Amino acid sequence: MSTNITHGTDELWWVYVLHCAGDRCYVGASSQVDARLRAHAAGTASAFTRAHPVEALIGTLPVGTRRQAMVLERRVKRWKPARKRAYFRHYRLAWDHHRATSLLAEVPMYAALAVSIDALNLLEAQHQEVQRSVLAALDGIAPELLEVLRQTGCDDAGIGAWLCYPNPQLSGRRPVDLVAHGEAAVVMALIVRAQHGVE
Incomplete structure (x- = not known):
């Protein structure tokens, strides 16, 4: 950012x-x-x-x-x-989701995403099972973000891979890490700018 x-x-x-x-x-x-x-x-x-x-x-x-x-x-x-x-x-x-991020630690779905992120640190990001668990957790935490990602025309495997790899437009951070720390809006902003051609 x-x-x-x-x-x-x-x-x-x-x-x-x-x-x-x-x-x-x-x-x-x-x-x-x-x-x-x-x-x-x-x-x-x-x-x-x-x-x-x-x-x-x-x-x-x-x-x-x-x-x-x-x-x-x-x-x-x-x-x-x-x-x-x-x-x-x-x-x-x-x-509404952005405003609620102060309660993230108390939401069980965020714990599921954190577990998925820990698994990513141990496995390669291309591992399909880990990507599926990340997508499932994302669907529970930020379904609007997952919907925007799907509107790009990418399949779930491609979305899972994109979420799990460091992104230079996010200062080398992985999108999934930002979501896990309550910053799904930052990831969504990146996608929105790309969709609308705003640099």
Whole structure:
């Protein structure tokens, strides 16, 4: 993940879509989505949401750096409202999952993923049984991430291999390690940037 120079920290930026009064959509980007949503609800975030109060969060999509989020935000703003709703409604879970990561150690499925990662350290990443266990654990922990991976056209064996190998775009870390540490959104952001051609 690139460092955000403005804040000097690794902040993950998100693009979000809100359903507003008058059956309108608002598209925004933020690294602090909860705070931004509160500001929209209070009518202090933008003139648009002040004039057309927010009725619901349609969805959020992890993107990466601020610049990458702004590029995708501009693209999404050009979409018709029906396309925005249809695309982003699948990503409501991504934000809910991201917000729940403080409870990861208490979730039994994360322990199953940790066991799979330990096995990967002992076996080659190509071992099909280990990859299947990683996919099964991922399906329980971050099904929306697994769905996005499947939408790339890759079969489960290819997804398993991709998850288990160090990725240069993730500073040499394995995607499965990030997921195990509650950073599935970072992995999803990498895939989203590739799908939308955002560098």
